[in-house]
Amino acid sequence: MVKEGYLIGIVAWSFGCKKAIAAGRDEFHTEGGFYNRVSGHRDDIERMIINGQKADIKDYPYQVILYYNNYDKCGGSIIAEQFILTAAHCLQSDEASKYMVKAGVSNIDEDGQERKAVELFIHEDFSFDEPEFDIAIVQVDEPFEFSNAVRIIKLPNDDQSAKAGDIVTVTGFGLTHSPEAPGNETGDLYFIDVPIASPKECSKHIKSDKMICIVSNTPPRKGTCYGDSGGPMMKDDYLVGIVSLGFGCDTGEPEYFTSVTYFLQWIRDIIPNN
Numbered sequence: 001m002v003k004e005g006y007l008i009g010i011v012a013w014s015f016g017c018k019k020a021i022a023a024g025r026d027e028f029h030t031e032g033g034f035y036n037r038v039s040g041h042r043d044d045i046e047r048m049i050i051n052g053q054k055a056d057i058k059d060y061p062y063q064v065i066l067y068y069n070n071y072d073k074c075g076g077s078i079i080a081e082q083f084i085l086t087a088a089h090c091l092q093s094d095e096a097s098k099y100m101v102k103a104g105v106s107n108i109d110e111d112g113q114e115r116k117a118v119e120l121f122i123h124e125d126f127s128f129d130e131p132e133f134d135i136a137i138v139q140v141d142e143p144f145e146f147s148n149a150v151r152i153i154k155l156p157n158d159d160q161s162a163k164a165g166d167i168v169t170v171t172g173f174g175l176t177h178s179p180e181a182p183g184n185e186t187g188d189l190y191f192i193d194v195p196i197a198s199p200k201e202c203s204k205h206i207k208s209d210k211m212i213c214i215v216s217n218t219p220p221r222k223g224t225c226y227g228d229s230g231g232p233m234m235k236d237d238y239l240v241g242i243v244s245l246g247f248g249c250d251t252g253e254p255e256y257f258t259s260v261t262y263f264l265q266w267i268r269d270i271i272p273n274n
Contacts, residue, residue: 052192067099072173076090076230077242086138086229094120117141137270156264161240162196165196170234195214231243243257
């Protein structure tokens with residue numbers, strides 16, 4: 001990369017040409033702003049859900065915050081005493097010691113139960129060219145102490161999945177507005193209730209039975225934003241999706257979630273009694 005006759009950069013790596021990339025890297029921009037999604041790592045900037053309502057952790061006690069090198073990076077869900085389900089793209093390093101999980105808080109600055117990661121299980125087929133395998137499990141060093149603010153979320157049965165028209169709930173600590181909008185971060189947990197989109201709407205960018213999507217294209221648009229990656233999508237108190245891909249914030253474009261139902265056997269292989 002050259003500017004005014006000086007070498008200022010070296011071509012390193014990318015995610016293909018004009019493709020959506022996973023929502024959880026530090027910050028990436030594709031040509032023409034086609035995709036720009038952040039999951040954390042810029043100190044205090046990355047937080048919340050778009051056009052949602054403020055939530056109490058006691059209503060969503062399985063929601064956790066995943067930290068990378070002490071920066072809040074992603075969300076996740078408690079699925080067993082020592083295991084968190086999150087998005088594979090949230091784990092930018094394969095060194096478990098770089099990650100920490102906080103549970104039991106309604107605001108990111110509150111004191112909660114903190115656990116160190118000891119092992120990472122990233123789906124073997126995941127890559128930024130194959131984002132439909134965007135699922136990972138984090139094992140922590142000590143079991144969580146369960147309370148009204150810290151609990152396990154139930155996994156669906158093999159025949160339970162979110163279908164077009166179903167109303168689901170999504171939670172997260174991500175931005176509440178586009179990054180350019182003022183007052184877009186407070187550190188609070190927020191939630192939205194949204195319908196699952198039709199396969200036709202979802203196929204605009206990705207066509208896969210491994211993913212679920214939502215489309216909110218009429219004001220006030222509801223959706224996820226920077227910092228929500230890895231967090232839960234729930235239907236009838238079951239974890240049915242994981243926040244995965246987006247095309248900016250508040251754009252009206254489809255937003256994609258990894259289908260938990262599709263990957264149940266993969267989860268069971270790692271946590272046999274789950």
